[in-house]
Amino acid sequence: MKPRMITIVAAFIFSVNAYSNPYLSINIGATFSSRDSSFTDDSNALLFGSATPVVGMSLFSLPDVTWNNDYSSGFEGSFAVGYETFSNWALEGEFLYQNFERHIDGMYNWQEVNPQTNTVEFFQDNNPINNSSARVRTYSLLTNGIYNFNNCTQWIPYIGAGLGVTWLQSNGTSDHDTLNVFSVPGDVAPILAHSPSLYGTAFAWQFKAGIAYLTESNLSIALQYRLFGTTKFKATQSNIITHPNTPDLAVFSIAENDVRGLLQNGIDINIEYFFDSF
Numbered sequence: 001m002k003p004r005m006i007t008i009v010a011a012f013i014f015s016v017n018a019y020s021n022p023y024l025s026i027n028i029g030a031t032f033s034s035r036d037s038s039f040t041d042d043s044n045a046l047l048f049g050s051a052t053p054v055v056g057m058s059l060f061s062l063p064d065v066t067w068n069n070d071y072s073s074g075f076e077g078s079f080a081v082g083y084e085t086f087s088n089w090a091l092e093g094e095f096l097y098q099n100f101e102r103h104i105d106g107m108y109n110w111q112e113v114n115p116q117t118n119t120v121e122f123f124q125d126n127n128p129i130n131n132s133s134a135r136v137r138t139y140s141l142l143t144n145g146i147y148n149f150n151n152c153t154q155w156i157p158y159i160g161a162g163l164g165v166t167w168l169q170s171n172g173t174s175d176h177d178t179l180n181v182f183s184v185p186g187d188v189a190p191i192l193a194h195s196p197s198l199y200g201t202a203f204a205w206q207f208k209a210g211i212a213y214l215t216e217s218n219l220s221i222a223l224q225y226r227l228f229g230t231t232k233f234k235a236t237q238s239n240i241i242t243h244p245n246t247p248d249l250a251v252f253s254i255a256e257n258d259v260r261g262l263l264q265n266g267i268d269i270n271i272e273y274f275f276d277s278f
Helices: 003-019
Strands: 021-033 037-041 046-049 057-061 065-085 089-114 119-148 155-170 174-181 187-194 198-216 219-230 233-235 238-242 250-254 257-259 263-274
Touching: 021 089, 021 219, 037 257, 046 250, 065 119, 065 238, 065 250, 065 263, 089 155, 089 263, 119 174, 119 198, 155 219, 198 263
Parallel strands: none
Antiparallel strands: 021 065, 021 263, 037 065, 046 057, 057 089, 065 089, 089 119, 119 155, 155 198, 174 187, 187 238, 198 219, 198 233, 219 263, 233 257, 238 250
């Protein structure tokens, strides 16, 4: 490396160190969902004896099984390690944890098809799936850039943005119900519905804005807003079982599907501690 280039690099490193101010921040607050998710898919078909003797054997299936995920409010917490540099800018790495409730419901159709003629013998739509709930947990690692609007007061507004990766996990649920087969008066089929679990790794992004109050030379407290979003996750295979725990048991399976990502709004209290400059 040429002497002039060495001088420039050394000067840059010295200037960064001269203005660097390492810090540790802790956030805790509430998160509110702005986006729900759902998917619709057909089940497999099963061959059974028809309810109508003249038909003989029939193919039974559940077309258009719909699972809805309605996300409610919850809590979030994070910690970040970073440093301020060039007086206004800061770079940080952040770990973010979110926990909120997922309300699950849906519906499905029921049909019987004559396998010889491929005609629909009976069709019943909009069979409801009872409500159930599960917790959603996300774990995120993000790299953020923060801009501080430094002024001559102790109140310091700031904005920031970050990119990273998120891991999501939410267990499925089991719920008992009944299917009233209108084509056969008095025929009631007990149902056991296993909802899908949610899981997967997704790309994550966030926007942050807040105002901090510098209480001492090395401590600040801030009120912060966070907009957090992700790309798609996975919903595992789900099942709707008719006549569970009986010889007439039939398992209708719905394949794994994608579900759209999260969009969360967060209101946090942020505490930052600044170490001595190095």
